[in-house]
Amino acid sequence: MMRKLVCRVSAVAPGENKGFLVPGIDVPVMVTNIGGTLYATTSMCPHEEVSLLGGRVDGARVVCPGHAYEFDVTTGRCPFDPELELFQYKTTIVDDLLYIELA
Numbered sequence: 001m002m003r004k005l006v007c008r009v010s011a012v013a014p015g016e017n018k019g020f021l022v023p024g025i026d027v028p029v030m031v032t033n034i035g036g037t038l039y040a041t042t043s044m045c046p047h048e049e050v051s052l053l054g055g056r057v058d059g060a061r062v063v064c065p066g067h068a069y070e071f072d073v074t075t076g077r078c079p080f081d082p083e084l085e086l087f088q089y090k091t092t093i094v095d096d097l098l099y100i101e102l103a
């Protein structure tokens with residue numbers, strides 16, 4: 001396991017998502033704040049590789065700007081297409097810093 005720093009916990013407000021470049025990962029890590037809990041996923045839509053950054057947050061879901069598919073960032077699931085899954089990172093918070101754990 002390798003731990004990589006993503007951002008300060010306070011960097012993403014509830015109902016917001018933001019992308020962060022993490023060394024060694026090609027696609028920005030998307031951090032979404034759902035009711036005060038941060039979820040880290042890839043920012044690349046698994047449908048047709050459009051960036052989810054800037055996608056509207058609706059409840060626990062982020063809406064893809066590409067074709068408006070929704071992805072639940074707490075589970076990675078897409079209610080429109082069960083075959084699609086948004087890659088989720090394991091997270092750890094130490095002090096005010098959010099880290100992801102890489103295998």
Ligand code: FES
Pocket residue numbers: 045046047048049050064065066067068069
């Ligand atoms: S690219 Fe995201 S829904 Fe099609």
